[in-house]
Amino acid sequence: MKPRFSPRPQASTPLRQWSGPLTHELVQRPAEFGLGQLPHGLQPDAVTESICGYCATGCSLRVHLRAGEAVNLSADTNYPVNLGMACPKGWEALAPLRAADRATTPLLRGPDGELHSVSWDEALRTMVERFRGITERDSAEALAWLSTGQIPCEEMAFLGALAKFGMGMVHGDGNTRQCMATAATAYKQAFGFDAPPYTYADFEESDVLVLVGSNLCIAHPILWQRIMRNRRQPEIIVLDPRCTETAMAATRHLPLRPKSDLALLYGVARLLIENGWLDTGFIEKHTNGFEDFKAFLLAGPYALSEVNAASGLDEASILSLARSIGSGKRVSLWWTMGVNQSYEGTRTAQALINLALMTGNIGKPGTGPNSITGQCNAMGSRLFSNSTNLLGGHRFDREEDRAKISALLGIPESSIPTRDSWAYDRILEGAERGEIKGLWIVATNTAHSWCDQQRLRRVREGLDFLVVQDMYADTETARLADLVLPAAGWGEKDGTFINSERRIGRIRKVSRAPGQALADFHIFQLVAHYWGCGEPFSNWDSPETVFRMLTAVSRGQPCDISGISGYAMIESNGGIQWPLRESETGFSTERRLFADGKFFHPDGRARFLFDAPQAMPEPPDGDYPFILLTGRGTSSQWHTQTRTSKSPVLRKLYPENPYIEVHPSDADRLGLRAGESVIVESRRGQMSAAVHVTTTVPGGSVFVPMHYPAVNRLTLSSFDPHSRQPSYKACAVHLSRIRNA
Incomplete structure (x- = not known):
């Protein structure tokens, strides 16, 4: 197939030569971008199914529509994952879509330091102008992106392909780095x-x-x-x-x-x-x-x-x-x-x-x-985000893999990087050093979720231009942005997720995004156009088209899904676990790997791997005598609470303010009473929390749920040397009573 990429992106022109303002065209021509429409063949008062957009359990939810609006949810009794069950987050999955503080227009930071509403045309021209200025002054390696495990496979693949093959970026990673x-x-x-x-x-x-x-x-x-x-x-x-x-x-x-x-x-x-x-x-x-x-x-x-x-x-x-x-x-x-x-x-x-x-x-x-996977599509991110490995689990540093992807997608092999991206922590370190000057953050809340937040503020100071693409303009990360692009959320777009057990499930658009917010897929289409590389992505015209590309890309890989013909096949089979090769004519609803004892190394054998345990990077001492443990608080909270906090029902199911679990012996020694506030301090920052005296935490340790914004003021920038995943679970802290003035 002849490559369709131009050697150098050309100057952009208005999309499809539309005469009116681009924002007007997007909103007024829904057929072009799938806005304001029900899924194909869905009746206004129908019931349809969609995989939940929170964790990677991958439950199927039945979405009930009335007059074309999603009004309620129930658990899918026939789906092989949840068998008619749902957790509080699933029952309340529509609430975040209806929140009053959704991002509804692009926002650009003005000379006064404030974010102001602008048109999509101005937003994207500014983004391209600023990012191009960085590449011309420095290089394309001075741009990077940070993505997510929360958007569909098709959007992840589009972002990774656009960034690396179209815009020339080398470095990009996802917040899957924080969990899987x-x-x-x-x-x-x-x-x-x-x-x-x-x-x-x-x-x-x-x-x-x-x-x-x-x-x-x-x-x-x-x-x-x-x-x-x-x-x-x-x-x-x-x-x-x-x-x-x-x-x-x-x-x-x-x-x-x-x-x-x-x-x-x-x-x-x-x-x-x-x-x-x-x-x-x-x-x-x-x-x-x-x-x-x-x-x-x-x-x-x-x-x-x-x-x-x-x-x-x-x-x-x-x-x-x-x-x-x-x-x-x-x-x-x-x-x-x-x-x-x-x-x-x-x-x-x-x-x-x-x-x-x-x-x-x-x-x-x-x-x-x-x-057990954390985010709804972390597995999709691991396979198809094109960030730290080439699409479909291929390798950037392997010539035959680059040639395969080049031929399948019709792109010049020269546009594919020959080395891996930096991991998340190294991208941020690069920004801190001034090597990364432009950063594009998509559907993740880095300023809340990343460890050692004070250091992250220094990272922000090193950036020339920060773009944040999210459902809400008031996340901790969006507040730091130079440009906010309003995105649709779960329930407002189509695609697929892959859950913990490798099951590919279908998500559906059941509601229109508010205002001028667009599905991430359509934002990527627009960025490609404005960057001047829209023509190579002209056949990336719908999520299902991209899904079929991914099935082709996966052929011959351990994650081969070339046997999946499209979305209808996924739906009719209650989701499909990978692999499903083109040659397979029958398959079980639930399948496990390695039944034949054959693994994926060239010799077909698994490997025993080991190293001696290492000392904790920051053990407790006289100044900071407690080990801080962090983790999930309740089943009604999710990560940085960007979405769960939008549900009045879920908010009633967890404490509004941070609390800290302290063992009774430690509470007695420090003279702490249940309910009183303390300062929790590490070598990096501090926060206040209400004391909860309990034997569920061991003596010498304390526990704080990770969902509260202040928690990562405390955590340590320490990383596994193999995976580059942060070590959130243990650092040294000190407790002190808050004394009245």
């Missing part, structure tokens, strides 16, 4: 591809479930309900420093010391070896590196007494954990942010993978080393 980079890296290194092996049926098929750093009851309540459907009377073991809601509901809670999980898991692996609780046939036939791992364990400080000292767990509990894993017929190991958001999270995830490989607990019902 560790799991993705662990799987890639161990299996040869980012491939969560399980299906949700495994929750119901396990005899033993081990949850590490996962408060499933709160973070993924529908998945906890899937465990409750398990008829095998399973043993449910929770490894967590806190006595979380999940720990309380489990059959056994092991309250290990914060960040001792890697040493504990190595100790368990050593006990499996010493007691012969191994599947030697599986190890010999399907893995590499076991003998090196065995030597590492036997030579290191992983004897029972040493792991007891490191973890704070008694020897009987550690031995019992090893016995349950070693003797269980169907053992599944599950983890989420308590593992991923760690300075050594990749090796901790791989320690769980190692346990599954040692015991042959993979590829069979009720088994697997299984990461």
Whole structure:
């Protein structure tokens, strides 16, 4: 196919030579951009289905329409994920769309320092002028973007292709880096591809479930309900420093010391070896590196007494954990942010993978080393965002991959970068150093969610021009922007999400975005036009067209979805798990990977990977004597509360103001009373919080939910060396009473 890209973008002209103001044309010609229309074939008083836009459980919601307006939601009883269940966020998913503070027009910061409404034409001309000025003065490498795990695959792919192939950017990453980079890296290194092996049926098929750093009851309540459907009377073991809601509901809670999980898991692996609780046939036939791992364990400080000292767990509990894993017929190991958001999270995830490989607990019902994903489309981001890997899990540094993508998409191979992007933290460090001068942030709230917020303010000072594209103009990040582009949200656009179990599900447009807000897909079309590279993307004319491109791009990859003909096939099958190759004529609703024992490394074997545990980057000391733990607060809160705070119902289900959990012994020693306010201070910043005295948090540690804006004033800029994921879960803090003047 002949490349259709011009060597250099040409000066832009009004879109399709329309004579009127562009804003007027967008609003008045809905057929051109799909505005104000119901989904194709949908009646004004119909009921349709759409995958929820919060977490990666991927529940299907039934959307009830009256006179063409979405008026209510109910849970889809036929969908194989949620089986008629929904959490509070799902029931209230329409509320954020109706919020009074939606961004409805582009906003440009004027000479007075304030944001003012402007037309789309002025907004996009300004964006292009400022970004082009940066590339001409410096280079295209002085531009970068930060995206999300919250928009559909088709929009992620469009953004990544536009930025890299059309605008010449090298660096771009997503906030998936904050939740799933560790799991993705662990799987890639161990299996040869980012491939969560399980299906949700495994929750119901396990005899033993081990949850590490996962408060499933709160973070993924529908998945906890899937465990409750398990008829095998399973043993449910929770490894967590806190006595979380999940720990309380489990059959056994092991309250290990914060960040001792890697040493504990190595100790368990050593006990499996010493007691012969191994599947030697599986190890010999399907893995590499076991003998090196065995030597590492036997030579290191992983004897029972040493792991007891490191973890704070008694020897009987550690031995019992090893016995349950070693003797269980169907053992599944599950983890989420308590593992991923760690300075050594990749090796901790791989320690769980190692346990599954040692015991042959993979590829069979009720088994697997299984990461539970955070955001609704983090898996889509991992595969198709074109940020830190080339579309479809291909590699930027591999010539044959670049040639394949070039041929399939009709782009010159020279437009594809030959090296990986910087990760999220390095993009921000580049801005702090003055190497990144223009930044485009899409559907994420960096100024709230990124660690060490004071440092982020310095990053902002280093930028010449910041563009924020979001549903709301009042997020912490949008308030810092030079230009705000108003975007449609979930329920106002079409596309696909990929959930934790690799299931591709359909999202539908059931409501029109307010004012002049546009779907991100259409904003990318406009940016391409104004940048002067619109012609190469002229066939990127609808989300479903782009989805079909992605099926072609995936062909031959582990995530091959070339067998999916389009959206109708996804809908009629209750979502489809990847892979589904073009050659496959029949498939099960729920499928797991590695049933044949073949992995994605060239030799078909999985790898044992390990490193010695490292010291906590910032342990408590005399000045900062407490370990700060962070995590989910309630099932009615979500991340930075950008959307959940818009629902009056959800706001009633969680405390409005920040609180801190303190153990009774620590509260007594400091003279703290329940309900009084304290200053929580780290070496980077401080916040105030109301004291909640509880035994759910261990002595010497405190816990604050991550959803409140001030929390990341405290957290540490520490990153896993393999995944570059931030270590949000442990830093040193000091508590002091607020004294009246």
